[in-house]
Amino acid sequence: MLEEKNIPLPRGEQRLRVHRLPPSVVERIAAGEVIERPASVVKELVENAIDAEAENIVITTEGGGMKSIVVADDGIGMGREDAIVALERHATSKIRSLEDLEAICTLGFRGEALPSIAAVSRMRIWTRPHDQIEGSELVVEGGVLRSVRPFGSSPGTRVEVKDLFFNLPARKKFLKSPNAESAQISDVLMRLALSRPGIRWSWVREGRKALELPRAKDFYERARQVFEDEPLVAIEGERDGIRLRAVLSAPERAHPTSSMLFLYVNGRSIRDRMLVKAIQSAYGSTMPRGQFPVGALALEIDPQKIDVNVHPQKAEVRFASPERVFQGVHEILASFLSSRPFVPSPPKGNEEERAASRDLGNSLEEKKDEIALFEASPQQREGLLFDAILRDGEEAQPSRYASLRPIGQVKGMYIVCEGPEGIAIIDQHAADERVRFAELQSMFRQGRVPRQALLAPLRLRLFPSELEGIENKQEVLDRMGFEIRRFGENEILLCTVPALLSRSSPEALFRAALAELGSEEGKPLSEAIDRALATMACHGAIRAGDALNQLEQEELLKAISQVREFSGHCPHGRPVVFEITFSELARRVGRK
Ligand SMILES: Nc1ncnc2c1ncn2[C@@H]1O[C@H](COP(=O)(O)OP(=O)(O)OP(=O)(O)O)[C@@H](O)[C@H]1O
Ligand SMILES: [Mg+2]
Known part of the structure; x- marks a missing residue:
């Protein structure tokens, strides 16, 4: 259908693009309740606009969408007869046959959305194809077509949906407040906007502009528009027929739910636990358990290898082969995330503080960008930061620690250092934990x-849960430095511990490692091993409160400057260092 866009129809001949699907296809479509709330209406109407190749989409909502929703596009429009047929169930222009179901390239394909919305609202459609001078207006009420008449309008389609569920009071009761419904609409629009950077969007919510996104050149630019002040790293890769683009947050920006992690497959926003797990696992132990990064991940896969009709x-x-997708996504992300340190991101605060601390967060080597960041407007600052992070991803960064000189220890917890561009404060426990983790990991890998x-x-007497499957773990434990022997029914003998960690309690160390190895069934073993090594590193590391003399401070700095992977964070995701540039310091004390 889409390719017919520019073919002018011979005069008087009305070729129908929208058609009723044959029963054999209808039976195969995963049908169900399509319209649950205003946000579902918005999603369906906007998806239709996208499929119609719109370049501009304007959404207007009132009363949280319960009173009215209008979606206007400048897409291909519909001829009068097409528009009438489109209101019927299972009428679509997007697929024709069973084979088409195998490789769907449009967002819609079931021919269900318009009739489902029309059935539960008062709907008006104004539409005009580019190749016709006259448009049409259709008025539908509770699914009944009331009138069709010629109408002068610009090319494209405008659908108005009023009084949603006016004829279904029971359903209406389940709706929330206008604000809560608007929040859901906002989520839908954010997701859709990220999937189509080339489209210009605007959303007028209760008479006020709530979203205005100009055309973006690509996914990354759109992500910058959508995520605004969230510092994210940009990732790109290809493996095994999967093309991946992502923007992801630093581990300490983790969220307790995956609601701020947007996933796309072939331009379709989806939910997928496997993909979420693949992302989490790529962060290794830096991602706190049960937490999720903020960001977006878009995959392009041969449409034959996915089924969207489920x-x-x-x-x-x-996915035809979910394991391969998991593996591919994990590998691309992990190789990126582990080798390029994140720019530590700022705590949430007011804009000025955020901008300032964001700047501080930049590595000392990024001096030029830092200066630019201070002088730029907030918006430019976002752009520069994002670009700085992008660049960060492209080059291996020299260690930010190498040029630091320790001044002394504060509170028995922090090492204050002077660097060429500013003052750095290092959390001694987090730093030593990262050092030990890196050592353990490299020794384990070798x-x-x-x-x-x-x-x-x-x-040691073990609990039944600890004993379970201990034979299978024995080899890994052995490689980790724990030699154990079975002793009686529920006891073991612990004979060795990792030399590097000999100062910590052998029992606590062993039990912690064992717990991590057994904790989450179904997760990749490498991840469990990393978590176990991280926990071990934590046990063995310098504690807060341990006094460190000058030499020990220097040694710690030297050790952390040699760490290549994630050196900005402890293995559990806490930042190791806080930096304040001299220029920022001068600003804070009113010198400039
Ligand atoms: N904004 C629009 N611009 C142009 N054509 C449209 C628009 N909205 C709907 N149509 C036409 O109406 C048809 C029916 O739309 P509807 O949303 O009901 O079904 P669909 O998009 O084909 O499938 P789905 O039910 O999966 O969304 C579409 O196939 C399309 O041809
Ligand atoms: Mg549709």
Whole structure:
């Protein structure tokens, strides 16, 4: 249908693009309740506008969409007969046959949205194809077509939906406040806007402009518009027939739900637990358990390798080989995330503080950008920061720690250092934890972690849950530096511990590692191992409150400057360093 856009129809001949699907196809469509709330109406209407190749989409809502929703587009429009047929169930221009269901490239394909919305509202459609001079107006009430008449309008389509569920009071009761419904609309629009950077969007909510997105050149530019002040790293990669683009937050910006993590497959916004897990696992141990990064991830896959016809709201897809997708996504993200340190991101505060601390967060080496950041307007600042992060991703960054000189220890917790561009404050526990984790990880990867024998083997009584499957874990434990022997029914003998961690309690160390190894069934073993190594590193690391002399401080700095992966964060995701540039310091004390 889409390719017919520019073909002028011969005069007097009305070729129908929208047609009723044959029963054999209708049976195969995952049908269901399409319209639950105003946000579902917005989603369906906007998806239709996208499929119609619109370049501009304007959404207007009132009363949280319960009173009225208008979606206007400048897409291909509909001829009068097409528009009438489009109101029938299972009438669509997007697929024709069973084969078409195998490789769907449009957002819509079921021919259900318009009739479903029309059935529960008062609807008006104004539409005009580009190749016709006259448009049409259709008036529908509760699913009944009341009138069709010629109407002068610009090319494109405008659909107005008023009094949603006016004829379904029971459904209406389940709706929330206008504000809550608007929040859902906002979520839908953010997701859709990210999926189509080339489209210009605007949303007028209760008479006020709530969203205005100019055309963006690509996914990354659109992400910058949508996520505004969220510092994100940009990632791109290709593996195994999967093309991936993503923008993701630093671990400490983790969210307790995955609601701020937007996922796309072939331009369709979807929910998918497997993809969320693949992203989480790529962060390794830096992502706190049960937390999720903020950002977006878009995959392009051969449409034959996914089935989009599985969910009534088209909110899920099925992958032909989910394991390969998991693996591919994990690998692309992990190789990126682990090798390029995040720019530590600022705490949430007022705009001035945010801008300032965002600047501080930049590595000292990014001096030029920092200066620019201060002088730029807030919007330019966003752009520069984002670009700085993008660049950050492209080059390996020299260690920010190498040029620091320790001045002294404060509160037994922090090492204050002087650097060429400012003052850096290092959390000694987080830094040492990262150092030990890196050492443990590299020794583990190379074979095994050097061990130290305990003077006398330690007899430990294990809980049944700890004992479960311990035989399978024995090899990994051994490589981690724990040599154990089974002793009786529910006891073991612990004979060695990792030499690097010999100062911590052998029992606590071992039990913590064991707990991590057994914690989440179904997660990749590498992830469990990383978590176990992280926990071990935490046990063995310098604590807050440990006094460090000058030499020890220097050693710690030297050690952390040699860490290549995630050196800005402890293995559990906390930032290691806080920096304040001299220029910022001068500003704070009123020198400039
Ligand atoms: N904004 C629009 N511009 C041009 N044509 C449209 C527009 N909205 C709907 N149509 C036409 O009306 C048809 C029916 O739309 P409807 O949303 O009901 O079904 P669909 O998009 O084909 O499938 P789905 O039910 O999965 O959304 C579409 O196939 C399309 O041809
Ligand atoms: Mg549709």
